[in-house]
Amino acid sequence: NAGVTQTPKFRILKIGQSMTLQCTQDMNHNYMYWYRQDPGMGLKLIYYSVGAGITDKGEVPNGYNVSRSTTEDFPLRLELAAPSQTSVYFCASSPRQSNQPQHFGDGTRLSIL
Amino acid sequence: SQKIEQNSEALNIQEGKTATLTCNYTNYSPAYLQWYRQDPGRGPVFLLLIRENEKEKRKERLKVTFDTTLKQSLFHITASQPADSATYLCALDINSMNTGFQKLVFGTGTRLLVSP
Numbered sequence: 001n002a003g004v005t006q007t008p009k010f011r012i013l014k015i016g017q018s019m020t021l022q023c024t025q026d027m028n029h030n031y032m033y034w035y036r037q038d039p040g041m042g043l044k045l046i047y048y049s050v051g052a053g054i055t056d057k058g059e060v061p062n063g064y065n066v067s068r069s070t071t072e073d074f075p076l077r078l079e080l081a082a083p084s085q086t087s088v089y090f091c092a093s094s095p096r097q098s099n100q101p102q103h104f105g106d107g108t109r110l111s112i113l
Numbered sequence: 114s115q116k117i118e119q120n121s122e123a124l125n126i127q128e129g130k131t132a133t134l135t136c137n138y139t140n141y142s143p144a145y146l147q148w149y150r151q152d153p154g155r156g157p158v159f160l161l162l163i164r165e166n167e168k169e170k171r172k173e174r175l176k177v178t179f180d181t182t183l184k185q186s187l188f189h190i191t192a193s194q195p196a197d198s199a200t201y202l203c204a205l206d207i208n209s210m211n212t213g214f215q216k217l218v219f220g221t222g223t224r225l226l227v228s229p
Binding site for chain 2 (some may be wrong): 004032037040041042043045048076090092094099101102103104105106107
């Protein structure tokens with residue numbers, strides 16, 4: 001069982017470059033999330049989606065964009081990368097019902113230099 | 114302001130002892146509280162969930178308590194083992210009761226080190 005798969009695992013970008021972080025899940029979960037985790041900080045929600053075609057901003061959306069064209073995939077786009085976006089990015093998914101755990105991928109470690 | 118606080122200092126205990134981790138929060142009214150384990154270089158893994166009307170939840174060597182008056186959750190690992198060494202995150206579900214959509218707010222985590 002693959003669960004939530006994130007690619008790439010590591011990436012170094014130059015300031016001003018763009019990239020897309022990929023996330024796919026094979027559990028048929030309706031809800032998907034993107035978080036960033038910085039040292040000494042809790043996971044911060046960037047964007048989330050409650051189903052294909054529906055996305056919304058989380059706590060720290062600036063500098064990011066998302067799309068959800070299928071149930072399985074939820075890519076995160078960084079436009080004009082900035083050093084402040086150096087972080088570890090986690091994608092997660094959960095079933096439609098409340099009171100359910102979130103399933104996380106193993107993250108993408110991104111450095112902007 | 115809204116805050117979730119977990120002890121930022123690592124907790125060092127000896128194998129076989131009970132580890133107790135604390136999660137305190139202010140200005141939230143969570144419907145549920147969840148605990149996750151995170152190993153270095155990995156994503157968080159779900160451990161336990163407790164509802165606001167439950168006082169205690171157990172799973173094997175794990176026990177979670179939830180006191181909505183104190184605004185505190187305690188996470189216990191009994192008979193701890195070196196393999197329990199990891200960072201443990203608490204997360205408040207602050208949205209489910211209103212919209213059905215789960216929105217988790219995470220603490221910063223406490224690192225547990227169990228020595229043989």
